Amino acid sequence: FGVPYDQVFVDGEFVSSDAARLSVLANVVSYGTGTFEGIRATWNQERADLFLLEAPAHYERLERSARILGLALPYPPADLVAVTCELLRRNGVRADSYVRPLLFLAGEQLAVRMHDSGSRLCIPATPMPGDYIDPRGIRCMVSTWRRATDVAVPNRAKVIGSYVGPALAKTEAIRHGFDEALLLTADGHVAEGTTSNVLVRSGDEWATPSGTDDILEGITRRQVTELLSEDFGVTVVQRRVHRSELYACDEAMLCGTAAMVVPIIEVDGRPVGDGTPGETTLALQRELSSIARRGGDRHHEWTTPVYGT
Ligand code: PMP
Numbered sequence: 001f002g003v004p005y006d007q008v009f010v011d012g013e014f015v016s017s018d019a020a021r022l023s024v025l026a027n028v029v030s031y032g033t034g035t036f037e038g039i040r041a042t043w044n045q046e047r048a049d050l051f052l053l054e055a056p057a058h059y060e061r062l063e064r065s066a067r068i069l070g071l072a073l074p075y076p077p078a079d080l081v082a083v084t085c086e087l088l089r090r091n092g093v094r095a096d097s098y099v100r101p102l103l104f105l106a107g108e109q110l111a112v113r114m115h116d117s118g119s120r121l122c123i124p125a126t127p128m129p130g131d132y133i134d135p136r137g138i139r140c141m142v143s144t145w146r147r148a149t150d151v152a153v154p155n156r157a158k159v160i161g162s163y164v165g166p167a168l169a170k171t172e173a174i175r176h177g178f179d180e181a182l183l184l185t186a187d188g189h190v191a192e193g194t195t196s197n198v199l200v201r202s203g204d205e206w207a208t209p210s211g212t213d214d215i216l217e218g219i220t221r222r223q224v225t226e227l228l229s230e231d232f233g234v235t236v237v238q239r240r241v242h243r244s245e246l247y248a249c250d251e252a253m254l255c256g257t258a259a260m261v262v263p264i265i266e267v268d269g270r271p272v273g274d275g276t277p278g279e280t281t282l283a284l285q286r287e288l289s290s291i292a293r294r295g296g297d298r299h300h301e302w303t304t305p306v307y308g309t
Pocket residue numbers: 038192193194195196197215216217218219220221255256257258
């Protein structure tokens with residue numbers, strides 16, 4: 001990520017990032033009490049426009065996350081999509097970028113609770129040059145850290161504080177010489193990457209953990225599922241996935257807003273398939289990055305033009 005853009009949307013106003021400051025006593029700083037989203041914006045030079053990818057879906061998920069936490073999202077999702085376009089226009093953004101909506105407790109009471117602390121809605125954005133994860137394929141480690149269970153921290157909500165586990169897992173993986181961590185559920189089934197969902201192919205079957213396996217159900221995974229159906233006639237099965245399937249599968253990928261589609265070429269030192277990126281994964285990667293910038297005729301309903309051409 002690059003240097004954040006100057007203008008930030010804070011509680012209904014566009015302000016300079018100098019003015020978008022938070023007290024060190026804000027409740028979220030101590031307890032991670034809040035929720036967030038990540039939205040991709042892709043610049044298309046030919047169309048001279050910037051396109052948000054699935055912005056309404058991201059704000060609808062933010063609204064669901066807020067409901068789970070008992071917080072109120074102060075604007076409806078459609079208004080927040082419009083605000084995001086305005087934010088990017090005000091910053092004159094003409095490059096691939098990442099938008100980070102945040103809804104969190106900012107009251108200065110150091111109390112562990114979700115109620116009676118004013119919440120704030122902030123939307124900063126930052127340039128996103130290059131790839132978040134190497135799209136040529138990554139080597140993964142099954143983490144010794146497990147995904148938090150939904151009975152402890154609600155997994156369907158993208159909770160700020162819940163990213164400490166994935167952060168530990170990522171650092172562990174990097175320190176062991178891998179690119180990314182895969183987290184299992186507390187009872188040992190495959191859950192997801194640190195900030196992405198996982199899909200595996202064994203023979204003709206594509207499988208991915210189900211929504212009750214302590215994952216965040218990704219918007220990118222939904223897109224990948226649709227493209228697999230449309231382009232390859234494949235129905236992705238949502239079911240419990242075993243760790244050993246990661247070792248025995250023929251193809252595997254991670255997908256998420258930041259990562260997009262990334263081939264997994266190795267898990268715990270075992271090559272996935274022949275150890276090179278899967279053909280289908282590469283095709284999906286090309287297709288989704290084209291759709292993100294409205295490069296062709298497909299799925300324009302997944303993108304929102306920022307400059308409105
Ligand atoms: N799982 C986790 C834990 C994530 O943080 C993300 C990124 N939001 C995903 C999966 C992928 O979700 P999406 O495709 O909606 O970005």
